[in-house]
Structures are given as C-alpha cells and as structure tokens.
Amino acid sequence: MLARVTGGIALAVxxxxxxxxxxxxxESWPVLVGGGWTRFFVGDGWFPSxxxxxxxxxxxxxxxxxxxxLLIAVPLGVLSAVFSRFYSPGWLIMPLRRVMVxxxxxxSVVYGLWGLTVLVPLIAGWEPPGASxxxxxxxxxxxxxxxxxxxxxxxxxxxxxxxxxxxxxLGLSRKGIVLGVALPAARVGILSGALLATMRTxxxxxxxxxxxxxxxxxxxxxxDPVRVLTANIALEMPYATGDHRAALFASGVLLMLxxxxxxWLAGCVGARSNA
Amino acid sequence: xxxxxxxxSDLLMTITVWFSAALVVGAFFWLLSDLALHGIAKxxxxxxxxxxxxxxxxxxxxxxxxxxxxxxxxxxxxxxPLGLGTAVYLxxxxxxALARSIRMSLDVLAGVPxxxxxxxxxxxxxxxxxxxxxxxxxxxxxACMMLPIFIRSTEAGLTAVxxxxxxxxxxLGLTQAAALxHVLLPAAAPAITAGLMLSxxxxxxxxxxxxxxxxYVDRMPDSLSDSGRALxxxxxxxxxxxxxxxxxxYGAALVLIVLLVVINNVAASLADxxxxxxxxxx
Numbered sequence: 001m002l003a004r005v006t007g008g009i010a011l012a013v014x015x016x017x018x019x020x021x022x023x024x025x026x027e028s029w030p031v032l033v034g035g036g037w038t039r040f041f042v043g044d045g046w047f048p049s050x051x052x053x054x055x056x057x058x059x060x061x062x063x064x065x066x067x068x069x070l071l072i073a074v075p076l077g078v079l080s081a082v083f084s085r086f087y088s089p090g091w092l093i094m095p096l097r098r099v100m101v102x103x104x105x106x107x108s109v110v111y112g113l114w115g116l117t118v119l120v121p122l123i124a125g126w127e128p129p130g131a132s133x134x135x136x137x138x139x140x141x142x143x144x145x146x147x148x149x150x151x152x153x154x155x156x157x158x159x160x161x162x163x164x165x166x167x168x169x170l171g172l173s174r175k176g177i178v179l180g181v182a183l184p185a186a187r188v189g190i191l192s193g194a195l196l197a198t199m200r201t202x203x204x205x206x207x208x209x210x211x212x213x214x215x216x217x218x219x220x221x222x223x224d225p226v227r228v229l230t231a232n233i234a235l236e237m238p239y240a241t242g243d244h245r246a247a248l249f250a251s252g253v254l255l256m257l258x259x260x261x262x263x264w265l266a267g268c269v270g271a272r273s274n275a
Numbered sequence: 276x277x278x279x280x281x282x283x284s285d286l287l288m289t290i291t292v293w294f295s296a297a298l299v300v301g302a303f304f305w306l307l308s309d310l311a312l313h314g315i316a317k318x319x320x321x322x323x324x325x326x327x328x329x330x331x332x333x334x335x336x337x338x339x340x341x342x343x344x345x346x347x348x349x350x351x352x353x354x355x356p357l358g359l360g361t362a363v364y365l366x367x368x369x370x371x372a373l374a375r376s377i378r379m380s381l382d383v384l385a386g387v388p389x390x391x392x393x394x395x396x397x398x399x400x401x402x403x404x405x406x407x408x409x410x411x412x413x414x415x416x417x418a419c420m421m422l423p424i425f426i427r428s429t430e431a432g433l434t435a436v437x438x439x440x441x442x443x444x445x446x447l448g449l450t451q452a453a454a455l456x457h458v459l460l461p462a463a464a465p466a467i468t469a470g471l472m473l474s475x476x477x478x479x480x481x482x483x484x485x486x487x488x489x490x491y492v493d494r495m496p497d498s499l500s501d502s503g504r505a506l507x508x509x510x511x512x513x514x515x516x517x518x519x520x521x522x523x524x525y526g527a528a529l530v531l532i533v534l535l536v537v538i539n540n541v542a543a544s545l546a547d548x549x550x551x552x553x554x555x556x557x
Contacts, residue, residue: 002452003368009360010377013422017380020387020395020419027398079295087292096300103303105535107480109507110528113514114306117521142306145299175288203388205483206511230390230483237394237487249398252391256383263386 028250031243040250046216048236048244055251057218061133061226064219065208066201068137069144074194076141077148078183084149085156086178097153104146112210115139120211127223131213134222139207144197151196155189156182188269195266199259205230229255314529317522323530327493330517331509336527338495342410342503343479343534345496346489349414350478354421355471361422362429363455385423392420393484401488408502413489417481421474428473432466433459472539479535482507506531 031039031053043054084093115135124130159182167181183190213225214235227235233248240248321335328334365374396416406412436459444454460467482505490502491512504512510527513520 002450002455003364006360006364006368007373009357010364010373013357013361013426014373014377014380016419016422017377017384019399020384020392021380023395023398023403024391027394076295076299079292080299083292083296087289088296099300099303099307102536103307105476105480105539107482107507107510107528107531107535109480109482109510110310110532111306113510113521113524113528114309116514117525118305118309142302149299173285175285178288199386203386203390205388205390206507210511210515230388233390233394234483234486237397249394252388252394256387256391259386259388260383263382267382 024249024253024256028246028253031246031250034243037250040247040254046232048240048247051243053243053247053250055229055254057216058227058229058232058251059254060218061212062202062228062230064133065136065140065212065226065228066198068133068222069140069201070194070198072137072141073145073148073197077145078152078190080145080149081152081156082178082183084153086174086182097150100146100149104150108143108204108207109210111139111143112207115207115211123223129213129223129225131211131225132223133212133219133226136208136212136226136228137222139211140201140204143204143207144200147200148190148193148197151193152186152190155186155193158189159185192266192269195262195269199262199266202258202262203230203255205234209234310525310529310532313522313525317526318529322526326495327509327523330520331493331513331523332517332520333523336506336509336530338493339504339506339509339527340530342489342496343506345410345499345503346413346417346485346505347475347478349411349499350417350421351475353415353418354425354474357418358422358425358429358470359460359467362426362433363459365426365430366433367451367455367459381423381426384419385427388483389420389481390483392416393487395419396484397487406500408488408490408492409500410489410496410503411499413485413503413505414499416484416488417478420481420484421478424477425470425474428470429463429467432463432470435466436462475538476535479531479538480507481505482511486511506534 039053040055043052045052045054045057080096084096088096115138116131119135119138120130122130123132123135163181163185164177167177172180208228209231212228212231214227214231215225216227216232217224219226229251233252236244237248323335323340324337325335326338327336361377365377368374393416396412396419400406400412400415401408406415440458440462441454444458449457485505485508489505489508491504491508492502493504493509494501496503506527510524510531513524513527517523
C-alpha cells in the first residue's frame with residue numbers, strides 16, 4: 001500500500017519535473033525551428049523587434065561577470081577558510097562561522113540593494129557611470145564568498161589530523177603544512193564548492209540586474225555597463241510576445257544547459273573524490 | 276644553529292592570510308552595518324501592519340508580509356507532502372527506472388537558475404492553467420524550486436537510517452507504514468528539518484521566479500487568486516523603480532533577514548521537539 005502511495009507521488013513529481021524541461025523547450029520551439037539555433041550566435045545583435053536575436057554579447061557579459069567574481073572570491077574564500085582552520089585565535093572561529101552562515105542566507109536582492117546604493121555611487125565617483133561590469137563582479141564575489149569559505153573550511157576540516165601531525169613532526173612550518181599538505185588534500189572539496197559557486201553566479205538575476213547597468217554590449221572594459229542573460233529575461237519578459245518571448249525562453253534553455261554541464265562536472269569531481 | 280630559511284616566506288603567508296580574513300570580515304561588516312543602520316531607522320511596529328503609501332516610500336509593509344507568508348504557505352503545502360512521498364519512495368522502494376529518472380531530473384533542476392523557474396511558472400501556471408498573476412502561481416512555482424532541495428536532503432536522511440532499525444521494526448511486526456511513521460521519519464528528522472529550512476530560506480529569498488508569477492500588486496490580497504507582492508519583490512521594486520525608495524527598501528530588507536533567521540530557528544526547534552517526542556514515546 002505504502003509503496004503504491006509513495007510511488008504515485010513520486011510519479012507525479014517526475015511528471016512535474018519533466019514538465020519543466022518540456023515546457024521550456026516547447027515555448028522556445030517557434031524560434032528554434034523558425035530560424036535555426038544559429039541565429040542566437042550570428043547577426044547584428046539583440047534587436048528583438050526586428051527579429052535579431054544574437055545573444056553573444058550577453059553571453060560574454062555573463063561569463064565575464066562570473067569569471068571576475070570567481071577570481072576574487074575563490075582566493076579570498078579559501079584564504080579565510082585557511083585563516084579559521086590554521087591561523088585564527090580560538091575564540092574567533094565560531095563567531096566567524098556564524099556570520100558566514102548568516103551571510104550565505106542573505107537574499108540576493110539585498111546584496112543588489114546594497115550594491116546599488118553604496119557600491120555603484122562609489123564606482124561612479126571614480127569612473128562613471130558606476131553601474132558596470134565591475135560592480136556586478138564585486139557584488140557577485142561578495143555573494144559567493146560565504147559559500148566558498150564554508151565549503152573550503154569543511155574540506156579542510158576533513159583532512160585527516162594524522163596527516164597534519166605527520167607534517168608537523170617532519171618539521172614543516174605552518175605555511176608548509178597549509179600549502180604542502182592541507183590544501184592539496186582538500187582540493188577536491190574546494191573545487192566542487194567553487195563549481196557550485198560558479199553555477200550560482202551564472203544563474204544570479206536580481207543582484208546583477210540591479211548593479212550592472214543593463215546595456216546590451218560586449219564588455220570592453222570593467223567600467224562598461226553590461227547586461228547578462230538572466231537580467232535580459234527579467235527585463236524583457238513583461239512585454240515580450242511571439243518570437244521575442246520564444247527567444248527569451250531559448251536563452252533560459254541555454255542557461256540551463258550551461259549549468260547542467262557544470263553540475264555534471266561537479267558530479268564527476270565528487271565521484272573521483274569518493275573513489 | 277641553522278638559520279630557518281623559511282622564516283620570511285612564513286611571515287608573508289601569515290600576513291596574507293590575516294589580511295584576506297580581515298578584508299572579508301571588513302567588507303561584510305560594512306554590508307551588515309549599513310543594513311542594520313538604514314533598516315532600523317525605518318522600522319517600527321506600525322510599519323509592519325500598515326499598508327504602503329506613495330508607491331512604498333511611506334507607510335508600511337503589512338499587505339506585503341501577508342502576501343509573502345501566503346506564497347510561502349502555498350509552496351510548503353505542495354512541497355512537504357510531495358517531497359516526503361518522493362523521498363520515501365526513492366530511499367525505501369526503488370532502484371528502478373522511475374527512481375533513476377527522478378534522481379537525474381532532480382540533479383538537473385537543483386542547479387537551474389531561478390529566473391528559468393520564473394519562465395516555467397509563467398508558462399505553466401499563469402497561462403496554461405489560467406491562474407494568472409496570483410499568489411497561487413507564485414507559491415506553486417516556488418514549490419517546484421524547493422522540491423529538489425527538500426527531496427534530496429530528506430532522501431539522504433532516510434538512507435542514513437541504519438538497516439537494523441528497519442529489520443527491528445519488521446521483527447516487531449510493524450507494517451511498513453507504521454515503521455516509516457514511528458521509526459524512519461523520526462530518525463531522519465534532523466535531515467528533514469535541515470532540508471525544510473534550506474527550502475524556506477530559498478523561497479523567502481526568491482525574487483526572480485516571483486516577478487512573472489505572483490506579480491507586483493501591493494494591495495492586501497483577498498484570496499489566493501489575487502496577485503500579491505512578496506517582500507523580496509518589494510525590495511527590488513523600491514530600489515529600482517521608485518526614486519527615493521531606498522530607505523524603505525532597507526527597512527524591508529532588514530525585516531526579510533530577521534524573518535529568515537526567525538523562521539529557520541522556529542522550524543528547527545518545532546520539528547525537533549515534535550519528532551523527538553514521537554520517537555521516545557512510541
């Protein structure tokens with residue numbers, strides 16, 4: 001009886017999940033069939049009203065913002081994890097972790113609000129217009145830092161104490177232990193945390209939408225305003241119809257494909273660590 | 276004595292690590308103090324219950340809090356039964372094709388950007404099912420986002436229950452349903468609670484998936500088929516579309532963060548108490 005009930009529920013959930021994938025493809029079908037998928041990567045640019053759906057500029061902006069955020073957040077996150085495992089005075093460890101957990105739970109729209117009211121004016125004073133690729137990178141970096149710090153700390157904590165003691169017994173300095181033993185042993189955990197963070201930066205909508213300026217262009221400098229794929233969906237969905245709407249759904253499918261590949265990679269990394 | 280050749284680089288490493296940690300802590304201190312200072316300046320009791328005025332610049336967030344909780348309630352009503360059923364099925368019964376395909380789609384969906392769920396919810400609930408921009412559409416969309424997280428952590432919790440417990444329950448003559456209710460679910464309670472907390476956190480923080488599903492209307496909702504503005508959407512709207520709405524946005528942001536912390540703690544302690552009582556008295 002129980003098997004039948006839970007099996008029925010599971011089937012319903014499977015149908016629901018299948019619907020997500022099916023509907024996204026179905027809604028983007030007109031534009032995929034009507035002009036072929038190549039129209040998303042060739043053409044003059046993103047001019048939906050005249051049927052030009054070149055997503056490349058926004059794709060580059062998405063990738064640039066994610067990459068920039070990772071370049072800042074991964075080293076800082078890993079170093080702050082090293083700090084709390086190996087350098088911090090004992091009384092500081094728990095409060096630090098509490099704050100990180102709190103920060104990891106803060107909604108992205110709040111990060112966006114802070115970026116918009118504090119960071120953007122600061123950058124504008126330095127190099128107008130302020131709302132730019134740089135502010136998007138900084139806000140995204142801030143958003144994923146807690147996640148990276150927490151996953152790196154967990155990975156470092158999982159390194160066997162005997163390895164660390166052995167290294168200390170061999171006369172390695174603290175730096176030697178961290179760089180030579182702890183970090184190499186924890187690299188798989190750190191890497192999968194970074195991949196998770198990458199997925200979050202690629203899929204983030206609100207925080208980037210609020211600080212990046214939203215001009216469709218291939219970023220040429222850090223101070224250029226840019227529009228990322230997710231922000232484009234949020235901005236144009238309210239009035240999009242016909243092929244335009246279908247193109248937005250297609251960009252959603254594209255985002256999903258990128259994230260799925262990353263999730264698969266993270267799975268491979270995880271499987272290797274278990275082997 | 277040999278001179279330690281590592282001393283300078285050791286010092287550099289120590290400085291780098293301390294500097295990075297200080298930078299991270301400093302940045303977040305800046306962020307949190309801004310949130311607290313600007314937020315508290317705007318908050319008082321009447322603002323929690325009164326309606327927004329002047330596009331949200333003045334007045335309170337009463338109707339918005341109600342909409343937020345209604346959306347969350349709809350989402351939880353869908354997520355908890357569906358999620359528990361699926362997780363039990365995945366962990367107890369199956370290694371077959373259905374379970375494999377569910378696991379695969381859960382893994383894919385767990386990483387899907389929330390804006391894509393917004394697209395899906397708009398297409399399915401608002402247009403296909405004709406629910407329009409409503410609290411119901413928003414809640415159901417959020418439920419789809421929460422299901423992968425909730426099912427996976429519940430399944431992990433159930434799988435971690437030792438096989439001996441199942442054998443023991445069977446040896447005592449418990450039916451499978453009784454064993455599930457009295458042994459397995461209570462034993463997996465911490466994982467279920469954690470999954471629930473994560474899901475609620477994700478739902479309350481969500482903005483992108485709600486813009487095209489539950490909409491912007493900031494009146495007090497009359498029913499679940501009314502459009503209702505969630506707190507996160509309110510923050511977004513105030514800061515982007517309303518000139519001079521920043522202070523109110525900070526107030527709403529502080530309320531949202533406090534709400535997240537409180538709901539997490541309450542959910543954790545309630546579930547702990549409820550489930551631990553059952554396992555000790557049964």
